[in-house]
Amino acid sequence: MDKRFEAVDKRFEAVDKRFETVNKRFEAVDKRFEDLIHYMDKRFEDLNKRFTMMFTFMNIGLGILIAITVLFKFIG
Secondary structure: OHHHHHHHHHHHHHHHHHHHHHHHHHHHHHHHHHHHHHHHHHHHHHHHHHHHHHHHHHHHHHHHHHHHHHHHHHHO
16 A cells, blocks of 8 residues: 555656646746737837827927918918
């Protein structure tokens, strides 16, 4: 009986080692996803800055165009 229990314990230890390696793999995959998410967030922030700057320049240009149109309307 003792030998059988020892054999079962060895099997459980082997299974535990397999689970540890699987857990390490999952941790590596999680790290890669976290890095990817961080990289994507940075790119979206950069893109958001570009759009904000573009809309600001468009609004300034539209404001100048409206001001010129109003001035010509009163002058002409």
